[in-house]
Amino acid sequence: MSPAHHRQSLADLPDIDEVPEFSDADRDCLDAVRAVLRKHGKLSTFGLTLLHQHFDLQEDEVLLETADPATRTITIRPVFAASEVMMVPAMFRMDGCTPECITFCEISETDVIF
Secondary structure, eight states: OOHHHHHHHHHTSOBGGGSOOOOHHHHHHHHHHHHHHHHTTOTTTOOOOOOOBSSOOOTTEEEEEEEETTTTEEEEEEEETTOSOOEEEEEEEOSSSSOEEEEEEEOOGGGOOO
């Protein structure tokens, strides 16, 4: 995916302060998604995230999640898409024709899973 495509994938998401409150309809939807994940044996592989944004990205940026086990801190920050950081797709939005990665996760060479 090109950086511009990634940026567009986030541009139309609501700001976190504009996301509606969790509802009974949301609970019903989560239950249905859980049933599909169970059917395919993927309950321990995939989860869900609330689609939102906090700020706009530049055309050459992607969101990268990093973890610091020593301080038990997870950080998501923009980085240049052409970065030398090893990363795997981590969060996807599903409202288009195909799943689109919206956040990547930094990994070490020994962590490569794809």
